[in-house]
Amino acid sequence: MSATTPPGVPRVMGRSPSPRAFRFGHESGGTAGEWAVEWTLKRNCSLAPRQLLGFYSxxxxxxxxxxTFFWWQGARLVMPFTWAELVAVGVAMLVYARHAGDNERIALRSGRLTVEHAWGGRREQVEFAPQWVRVEAEAGDESLVELSGQGQRVWVGRYLRPEFRRQLADELRMALRHPGLAADGRAVNGFLN
Structure with missing residues (x-):
């Protein structure tokens, strides 16, 4: 007898995935057996900064x-324009390399939801109590997923294509409703969107 897997959902070691399978998040047992899930959303970069340095060299x-060849042939203006070109390309590559590592990390563990956004060498971190988090996915094409609660608000999904942001919001809602999330063993109830 064979099990069928819905299209687009990977099979793992010949078994069907659990009903809580995430597309963007990764579940784990966490420390001391507690349930946890983490989403890491990164910028899509063709070259890593180290590869970019090699290419620029x-x-x-x-x-x-x-x-140098043309300078020796008597074309003296070639060298200053070459240096100007290399400086301009170097500045553009430096800006690219500075933002190549931009990412968002969303970690949901017992008792807290942590959202960290790294952008150009800066980091912002916001923590929420999971039972008070509200997840809003706006209907607009370019809108981000809004997480709000306890007087704080943060937007996530910058590094996802717009058509996948609603699915990220659905995953976050599903994870926030997970019964293993409550720190004291009680299931999370009624405060979720």
Whole structure:
């Protein structure tokens, strides 16, 4: 007898996934056996900063070799324009590398929901009591998922395509309703959206 898996849901070791399978989040047993789930949303980058440095080094070497050849041939203005070009490209690559590691981490553990946003070397962190969190997914094309509660508000989903943000909001709601979430063993109730 074989089990069927819905389209788009991976099979794990020949078994069907649990009904709480997450697309963007990763469940774990946590410390001391407590249930936890974490979402890590990152910018889609073609080159890592180290690869970018290697590419820029090769570009500088080739450009300076060509400029040096023409400078020796008598074209004296080639070298200053080459340096100006390399500085401009270097600045653009530095801006790219600075934001290549931008990400959002959402961690849900017993007793707290932590949202951390890293952007250009800066970090913002907000913590919520899970039973008081409200999840709002606006209907607009470019809108983010809003998490609010206890007088705090934060938006997540910057690094997801807009059509997947509603699914992220659904995952967050499902995780916030998980019975293993309450710190004192009682199931979380009625305060969730």
């Amino acid at each position: 090769v570009l500088c070497g080739l450009s300076l070799a060509v400029a």
